[in-house]
Amino acid sequence: MPIRIPDQLPARDILVREGVSVMDEHTAMRQDIRPMQIGLLNLMPNKTRTETQLARLLGVSPLQVELTLVRIGAHRAKNTSEEHLISFYQTWEEVADRKFDGFIITGAPIELLPFHEVTYWDELTRILDWTKTNAHSSFFICWGAMAAAWHFHKVPKYTLDKKAFGVFRHRNNAPASTYLAGFSDDFAIPVSRWTEVRSSDIAAVPDLELLMESDQTGPCLVSEKTCNRLYMFNHIEYDSTSLKEEYDRDVAAGTSIEVPHEYYPENDPGRKPLNRWRSHAHLLFGNWLNQAYQTTPYDLNEIGKDGG
Structure with missing residues (x-):
């Protein structure tokens, strides 16, 4: 089944060009099935790019999403227009009464800050607590995963001596x-972070x-049966060129940065990087959706009544 997103969302044209099946709102209304309700709390600065990355992975499921x-x-977002946010986003307060089959919380480029110094930490902790009753399954990514692991279990994050950067x-x-x-x-999975959590x-x-x-x-990936949570500490959702753009940005800014590990052929930034994680990214998100679909109540109002 296709993914259902707003008809005018910029990601739509990109996905259609890539061959991802996208359903318009009128057609979706005529289908006599309940689509999977997936929420995406997007904390990344380039919201349009992150929307596209995650919609691409959600859109290959046989389920309607x-x-x-x-x-x-x-x-207040600095890298996304207010018009885009008003047109396509809802605040958490506006969806707080809703129930979701799945809820995704992305990373954010604030990982070196202590959690309590993040300007929206109080609101985020309320959202994390809200997922216990309003999301059947939650999927946390990179800093979002570290924040959730700290909030729910006090799993600490540690600052690295140098950035973990590349494909490992x-x-x-x-x-x-x-x-x-x-x-x-x-x-292989892309990694781009200055902090880590530890196996112990x-x-x-x-x-x-x-x-x-x-x-x-x-x-990299941790699961939890309570509330059907997944914690992904890396960026399996990244595009082929995401690491290249981060590297080029830092080089242009004069920031000390190593060539991304095992990313460019023969470690040569002048060559086109190869995507060696795409298939596993699709597989992971497909498995997550399938597991949520098989275990979620048909009646959305029943989500959260038994703790998950």
């Missing part, structure tokens, strides 16, 4: 997990299961 874009109400090999710790169905024994801290929380990790960059 209706995506609702959500933003922090008290935070990861191993499959749990081949029997429904989230990793079809995954290889090892695979995750192991100290009985409710958490470490599904993916790397010898070089540590934990």
